[in-house]
Amino acid sequence: GRFYTKYVSEIESDTDEFFRHTKLVLDELHVVNYTTEDCKIVKYVCTLISARAAFLAAAGLATLINRLNKQDMTIAVD
Structure with a gap:
């Protein structure tokens, strides 16, 4: 199966x-016999994945900003 990005947001x-x-x-996802502890772990892993994605995006943006060599810069994320 696939674990879509929307699942991370929902969780x-x-x-x-x-x-x-x-x-x-x-x-x-047709997962059976999961416990509350399993749900905690899934949510924790989703939080880690989101944080890693944010760090990777920030690193890429920081590189671009440094190359532009501009004094002021605004970045918006939706």
Whole structure:
């Protein structure tokens, strides 16, 4: 199967210990017999993946900004 980016966003949107979104994603992926601890781990891994992606994007942008050699620069992310 595939683990789409939208799943990471959905899982990270869980704000309580019930893991409603995480469980929906796991159900959609046909994962069975998962526990609350499994949901915690999945959410933690998604958080790590998002942080790594942000660091990689920032590194690329920093390189471009340094090459442009401009005094002021604004970057927006949606």
